[in-house]
Amino acid sequence: MSASGGGDIVHGAGLPSPRWWRRYRDIPLIILAVLSLIAALVGWVTQYRLDEAAAQPAAFAPAPGADDGTFAACGPEAAVPDEQPWIDDAAASEQVWAANADSLDEPVVLGQDGWAFYNDQVEESFSQAVGRRYLTVGEVGAWHDYFSTLAEALDAQGIEFSIQIIPSASTIYPEQLPEWTAGIVGSTPLDQFLAASSDLPVVDFRHDLRAAAASDAVFTPVNSHWTDWGGYVAWETYAACRDATNAADTPFWVPAIDAVESTRVYNEYAAYGVPDAEPAWTVPDFAEDFADVEVVAADGSKVTIDGSKPMDYALLPASTTTEAAKTSAEALILRDSMGNALTPYWGQEFAKTRQELHRYDDWSTPPNYRALVDQYQPDIVIVQLAERHLVNAPPAGVGTGY
Template identity: 40%
Template sequence: MSLRELPPDQQAKKSVRRWGRLYYVPLVILFVLSAVAAGTGYVVKKHIENTPPVPATPAAVSGPVSTVSHALPASCRPAVTPPAQQLWLTGKADKAESVWDAHKSDLSKDYVLGKNGYVFWNDIQAMNFSQAVGRRTLSVDEAKTWHAYLASLRDELAAQNIPFYIVVTPAKWDVYPQELPDWAQSIRGSGPLDQLLHQYPDLPIIDIRTPLRDASKTTPVYSRVNSHWTDYGAYVGWKSITDCINTTTSALGTLTVPAMNGVTTSDKNNEFAPFNITSPVPDWTTPNYEPALKPVTLTKSDGTSSFVPGDQATDMSLLPASTTTAGAATDKSALFVRDSMGNSLSIPVQQEFAQTWQVRHNFDMTVPGGLPDIPKLVAQHHPDVVILQVAERHLNFPPATK
């Protein structure tokens, strides 16, 4: 599936669904959320098909966060500047909702226009814009579902001495929050990623928002007209990921990033072209690799293999697939469980690992039993590491495991 296509989770239907509003006590220590209390429901005008409902009256949670000693060091989760206000989370959701309702005209299309030519998907895509402003948060049960699923994987892999990392690839609005429309700035609040990071620090989630924000000050890491990070954005992300892995395990040797010499900027991969929207400037950035990347043998699910250039991404539409790279940076192997944000990321991953097996995580499919059997895949392939890459917007879909 190319970047120009909407994944299955983004096919829209119009209807009305009741969602729960969660109130949180004020944030402590930067962006963290300390407790969740019951709240009332609000109406979402447009939602994705099969999006799981949030309970209208979730049970309150006041217990301590998990303290199991699996937490990654602070270097894997550099501080992220929190939104200035937290209206949705501090008992002022009605005020925030009134601002939202006052801009129905801005929210009437499948996309929302931001500042300086930035375009964001509306709630047609995984409650995207509600997540962008903190209007859509996880219920108590949803957060617990995520933790139960991810902690189970962590523990099963740890028992086999296989490193496990969760990479939440940030949404464009979490790297460029300043480009959200002016009216959204006053109601922007923390969202599901912040919830999980605070409530469950035992999960091996790598937070790469700060490195991406820093890099974006000089070079685009997301295009104005695409919700995915650019090839250069993925390169920056991989650098941050390898820094974390190198800090926390020696089992893989020292991971690296391919050498590059600047970037090329183009106007390709415009997701919003069907709406006759264009970027005011070319801003899709691609690393200039020097020396050239090594070619990759790509094997599709039907067993057919072909040589592809090293700088060619393995598109999500080809999954499940495997790759081998002669002369890769390491002789190690990786099980790479991913979504479309893994397209660009596959380029440096395939250069690093001599062997990869790549499968979709299917969280966005919301089909019970549709998730890949990761322990079974591990038993089959015996990878040296398992990397689960999840687009931030897909935190909207707690795993449907039954």
Template identity: 40%
Template sequence: MRYTPLVLLALVCIAALVLGVSAKWIGARHPIPESTPAGDAVSDACTPPVAAPASEPWLAGDGSAEKVWQEHSEELSKPYIQGPNGWTFWGDYVDQYASQAVGRATLTQTQISAWVSYFSTLQRDLAASGADLQIVITPSTSSVYPEELPTWMQELRGSTPADQFMSQASGLPVIDLRQKLIDAKTDDVHLFSWSNSHWTDYGGYIGWKQIADCINARHPVAAALRVPAISGHKVIGDFNEWASYGVASPGEDWAAPVFADQLEDVTYTDKSGATVTGPGSTVIDSSVLPVTTQVAASWTGKSALVVRDSMGGAISPYLDQAYSPTWQVANQFGAADPLDVRALVAQHHPGVVIIQFAERHLISPPASAGG
């Protein structure tokens, strides 16, 4: 009888082990975001919790969500989908965009681990080189304006690949812009365009506010990033990304900030070696990358390697003011020939490495931990 407590303890341990293995196995197939604990100043600035979906229709296992999806197969066969108010989104033609938007396309635990391993290994190696890493995930339009998706899709929304990744990225220097952009929405200005898959220049300005707050919170003793004062916004045009498909735009909605603060002129050198000097408000489109920029006196006194995509254009004016020089190059997530970030760091010796990529690229994790 004196061994009874030990026997009971052993049985409890075995039961816990079995339950733990089962939970891990289920999570490997369908990783579900864990609840986010109360944050500190850094997490509040960098990764504010995103409201959880009302339900998880794709994890229910009864097949009803997929049945509804297939009922709309003709609509989904086009490269784009349209919501009730004229907003246009990519369909699954681009990175399974529509399926990602509702959580039909998810990441396995192996894929999540590939992202975490890639960034954690890169962070460690960059720290050894004296470079600081910042990861900026720019949201999809569907994450900020889900109410503009087709009505039937809104009813199928569950956890997305972004939710999955963020649930396991607590040790990484990630900036998740979704919730603060959602909170900043108003009826008088679009942060994302109804006729383009990118955020507007004004949306980029709102995103930069959080980026600056986050990096300043992480490095409170460093020279601070700034947010230029603005007097409002203006609509500068209609950049209809789906015009070639015969899709009509509801009208001009591309909003840009009207700066009250003067931005320094920036000297730009493109891949051909041509150098020009232009206004600090200039947006650097991804089509002209790689580009080197310089200003007379940057906000931080540091240089930066910026690995970015087309979503990085809207924040490029602030990056150009914050760091000098910057070396801005296109990221290659999902490409067969991945970008060698370490080689670029060895070449340029930047003080900061900023990796910015669109949320939709999460569906294509890096093939290895190298970068």
């Protein structure tokens, strides 16, 4: 209270503002609004440019000097097409595609010499085969972030890691694509993924499969899966890779073979009216004995199988135990149907395996690697996936569990 008994007076309180100030009193608010608009515009432009950059085609070949040599033994570098018609002249390539629309009406596209290929209803397979469906910078980045996060987490736990992408039949036999595709075949998503992944433990099977195909079929004309012989060739590639990157360990076992045999035609496309075609399915004739493998299938049933025979993915999730395995190591394997041809070697090399579907075809139930590792305590984690799944890049917000 003041000495006069009235309330304390704050200087200027309750007094009207001068008339000259009234016309300027909204200026700070106007300035703030303008600055907010500018910030929003800058943010929008920046995001637009980032989105535009992410939507550009990813590189098809590694940048010079990108490979530090760590994984150089994990597959000799395969040749990349000299031209990229779906990048360099997409309009002309689309004209060729449209002119052959009649050839693209069915679920299966007929190639040369009796060969057939899935059309685009299966993960844009035929568009992938010719390079029409390529990966963007954003898609390649999503895969790389996904696998590098997993690689770092497993390395911190002292767990070995291997990524094994099985090429499509058209990647190994591009010469069997339809004649009308001549001139419009470019690189595939696998080329792009590998170009960005020299720092990841990826096994590149393409070179060795193409070399082996010169003498015996590693794919057949009427099946999208590689043959048992193709799986053997790939195991040789992986064993060489693993031995080079883990030189202190005992080399992986590669069984000797006496010959490559042709069995019968397994026509995956028969339901679409595609006739049988040679060469038939090829299998290695092993010169060594395989130990029996005990399999615990998804329904809990137990069965002992001939270790030299493939284990079908329909049994998954499944666990295997091999008493006479080459090592005491245990493997966690996330795989698809292309892994069938590799199961004989997994079962002989590892005392135990846990094999699960990765479901990279739709990401409806993505694998939680952290939970699986905690449950099964593996010495090595192998991710095996078919090339065609690469167009299904990990969605935003989906991770590995780490």
